[in-house]
Amino acid sequence: MIRVSTKFDRPEPDLVKQLSAFSSATIHEAQGRLGALDSAIKPVDHTMSLCGPAFTVQCAPRDNLMLQTAIAYARPGDVVVVSAGNYEEAGSFGDVLANACQSKGLAGLITDTGVRDTEDLRALGFPVFSRSVSIKGTVKETVGPMCEPITVGGVLVRPGDIMRADADGVVVVRREDAAEAAVASQERIDAEAGFIAAYREGRTVIEMCGLAPVLAAKGLVIEE
Numbered sequence: 001m002i003r004v005s006t007k008f009d010r011p012e013p014d015l016v017k018q019l020s021a022f023s024s025a026t027i028h029e030a031q032g033r034l035g036a037l038d039s040a041i042k043p044v045d046h047t048m049s050l051c052g053p054a055f056t057v058q059c060a061p062r063d064n065l066m067l068q069t070a071i072a073y074a075r076p077g078d079v080v081v082v083s084a085g086n087y088e089e090a091g092s093f094g095d096v097l098a099n100a101c102q103s104k105g106l107a108g109l110i111t112d113t114g115v116r117d118t119e120d121l122r123a124l125g126f127p128v129f130s131r132s133v134s135i136k137g138t139v140k141e142t143v144g145p146m147c148e149p150i151t152v153g154g155v156l157v158r159p160g161d162i163m164r165a166d167a168d169g170v171v172v173v174r175r176e177d178a179a180e181a182a183v184a185s186q187e188r189i190d191a192e193a194g195f196i197a198a199y200r201e202g203r204t205v206i207e208m209c210g211l212a213p214v215l216a217a218k219g220l221v222i223e224e
């Protein structure tokens with residue numbers, strides 16, 4: 001017998017809301033360039049984005065039994081996060097399962113394997129992030145861990161960690177670091193706003209970033 005528990009602590013909804021205001025790239029930088037999943041994991045449509053606690057599940061490659069089970073047990077607002085061996089040649093999720101997710105109020109799906117029915121997924125507007133798109137079907141044979149730490153896209157994801165994903169990619173924020181990441185993200189946005197305003201006023205990148213001494217020290221002479 002294999003026993004799995006679906007109990008884990010979820011972050012405060014307010015923290016999830018705060019992080020949802022920042023892009024995946026901003027959060028990644030703000031938390032010290034950590035937490036970015038492999039860049040190959042991308043949304044099915046560039047307009048898709050999500051932010052929510054991870055409901056983790058481990059699947060065997062080309063087998064979506066545990067993914068279907070996870071969808072049944074995940075709670076509204078959760079992001080189902082799937083580790084399935086980076087297997088690209090399987091469409092383990094499509095419009096049928098997306099309807100099951102959406103009707104439950106799940107926030108989205110992130111998987112290191114493939115999905116299919118992408119036209120329908122776009123029409124549905126359910127946020128799906130995957131390594132590949134494949135029409136090849138999956139079997140439903142292998143049971144495995146659910147709501148346990150998993151590795152997805154080269155990064156450790158624990159149940160209840162916060163997933164933020166947008167057109168650029170996916171980042172994970174450790175639940176205990178979420179408040180700090182939100183503050184650091186806002187500081188980064190404020191600093192960037194200063195740079196953008198300066199550039200709009202005609203200041204140069206060389207000036208704003210103090211590049212002249214750096215370039216000189218490296219022996220670069222620029223002739224105009």
Ligand SMILES: O=C([O-])CC(=O)C(=O)O
Pocket residue numbers: 064091092093094095096097098116117138
């Ligand atoms: O049925 C499956 O295994 C995946 C799929 O295509 C869907 O959810 O529509």
Ligand SMILES: [Mg+2]
Pocket residue numbers: 093094095096116117
């Ligand atoms: Mg289908």
